[in-house]
Amino acid sequence: MDDTDRKILNVIQTRFPVTAEPYEAIGAEIGISGDDAFNRVKTLFDTGIIRRLGASFDSRGLGWTSTLCAMSVPEEKIESVASVVGRYPGVTHNYQRDHKYNLWFTLIAPDEEEVDRILREIGRDSGHGPVRDMPMLKKFKIKVDFKFKETGGAED
Amino acid sequence: MKKEITPLDERIMAEIQISIPMTRRPFATIAEKLGLAEEEVIAKIREYGAKKYYRRFGATLRHQKAGFTANGMGVWSVPEETERERLGELLANRAEVSHAYERPSFPDWPYHLFTMIHGESEQEVLEIAKRMSEETGIKNYGVLFSTREFKKTSMMYFGQRPVADGKK
Numbered sequence: 001m002d003d004t005d006r007k008i009l010n011v012i013q014t015r016f017p018v019t020a021e022p023y024e025a026i027g028a029e030i031g032i033s034g035d036d037a038f039n040r041v042k043t044l045f046d047t048g049i050i051r052r053l054g055a056s057f058d059s060r061g062l063g064w065t066s067t068l069c070a071m072s073v074p075e076e077k078i079e080s081v082a083s084v085v086g087r088y089p090g091v092t093h094n095y096q097r098d099h100k101y102n103l104w105f106t107l108i109a110p111d112e113e114e115v116d117r118i119l120r121e122i123g124r125d126s127g128h129g130p131v132r133d134m135p136m137l138k139k140f141k142i143k144v145d146f147k148f149k150e151t152g153g154a155e156d
Numbered sequence: 157m158k159k160e161i162t163p164l165d166e167r168i169m170a171e172i173q174i175s176i177p178m179t180r181r182p183f184a185t186i187a188e189k190l191g192l193a194e195e196e197v198i199a200k201i202r203e204y205g206a207k208k209y210y211r212r213f214g215a216t217l218r219h220q221k222a223g224f225t226a227n228g229m230g231v232w233s234v235p236e237e238t239e240r241e242r243l244g245e246l247l248a249n250r251a252e253v254s255h256a257y258e259r260p261s262f263p264d265w266p267y268h269l270f271t272m273i274h275g276e277s278e279q280e281v282l283e284i285a286k287r288m289s290e291e292t293g294i295k296n297y298g299v300l301f302s303t304r305e306f307k308k309t310s311m312m313y314f315g316q317r318p319v320a321d322g323k324k
Contacts, residue, residue, distance in 0.1 A: 012215045016176075018201050020194060023180060034180070042178050044215075051218045055172045055201070055210035057313050062161070062209050064313070068259065068270075082306040094307035097229065097300040101265065104302075108311050132262060138241070140248035140256035140269075142211075 001049065004032060008040055009050075016053060059108045065115055066108045067135040070101040073128045078103060081126040088118055101132065168192075168200050169209070170314035226301070227254075227274045228281040230288065231267035233296035240268055243292050247271050252284050266296065273299070 007030045017025040023041065024034035032040075044050045059066040073081045078096060085105050086094050094105040109115045115133070123129020161169075167190055176182040183201070184194040204210055232247065234240045240258055247269060248256035255272040271288075275281040278301055285299045 009215065009217065013217065014212070014214055016214045018183070018198055018205070018213060020181060020183065020198065022182065038180055041215075045175075045178055048218055050215045052175045052310070053215045054175045054213070055169070055204065056212045056214075056216070057169070057173060057209060057311070058211045059311070059313075061207070061211070062313060070265070079306075086307045089312065091307060092309050092311050094305070095302040096304035096306070097302050099298070099300045104300075105307075108313075132265065134259040136257045136259060138244065138258040140244040140258070141253065142255055 001044075004030065004036075005040055005044060008037060009044070012041065012053070064108055064110050065112050065135070066106065067115055067133055069105050069107055069119065070132040070134065071103040071122075071126070071128055072101050073103050073126070075102070077126075077128065081128055084126045085122055088122075090114075090118065165200065165204070166314045168197060169204065172201060172213075173312060173314055174310065225276060226278045226281050227272055228278065228285065228299040228301045230271040230273045230285050231298045231300065232269040232271070232292070232294045233261075233266045234268045234294060235266070243294060244269050246292050247288055250284070250288060252281075253288075267298065269294075 008026060011026055011029055016022060019025055021034065023038040026041075027034040027037035030037075041050070041053075045053065071081065071085075081103060082094055082096070085091055085103070088107070090108045091105050092108060094103075096102055097104050107115060107118060109118060119131040119133055120129075123131050168186070171186045171189070177185040179185045181194070183197045186192075187194040187197040190197070201213070205213060230247075230253075232243070234243050244256055244258055247253060248271070250273075252274050253271045254274060255270075257270045258268055259270055261268050273281050273284050273288075275284055281301075282299055285297065289295065289297055
């Protein structure tokens, strides 16, 4: 990866042009040809440096609901409970953490009724309910930055 | 499904929720697949952005291996409700914090503010949290590290099933 690649990444990390000829626009912005821009992005994608290139949909923007949940599970049961939790497509992150509340997951669903239904079901099927439901009440910051890896704890 | 999202919108959004095609004219490629005009696809995708259906249209990079390898969830107890906004902003201010939220507390979970703190090691994350505590005056706080990852996927809102993009 050279400086030109890094320039491209800085541009398309924030905003990939939604135009008929996006690579011409990217090339024009950093002073290379559209062909060069395309070939470089394709290489960055094929080698896996770019994991995906598309829309980051916002659960709230779509009118869906999302939440962070925590459970307290005996250590020896944590794998089986995690597999109960992981069955749900709306569970996007599922982590063990070093606390009495040791199993954490994020859940996205079309509405709050569905969140409640899933959490009741997880509590019942795992035998370790109730599940603590901790939806975001206020957002102070979401930062997307080069040097930070993605983390759990952000459900949308 | 809420909002006025039509089946056509769903078909277009399904094409951009993971990755657009690696072609010189990706929106023409999508249009061809869906039997639409390129201009229509472009106009629709711009409209979704304007309506805030998505936060960002762009590249997501593979985690960088070097540096910032540790992250901890800092949780902060602020019983005085009127103080949460000011202290939340103060916690969020630090460059090492990527996410900061207020969430509900419970009798056995006295924390109200959540911050993801990044550092080169767990030790460094703990030191940053200590400085944040000194800065804000919040004495009752904790830092939870993840010890195991069971699932990490991108949400599939439209069509199809989720695709795991992390270790299971």
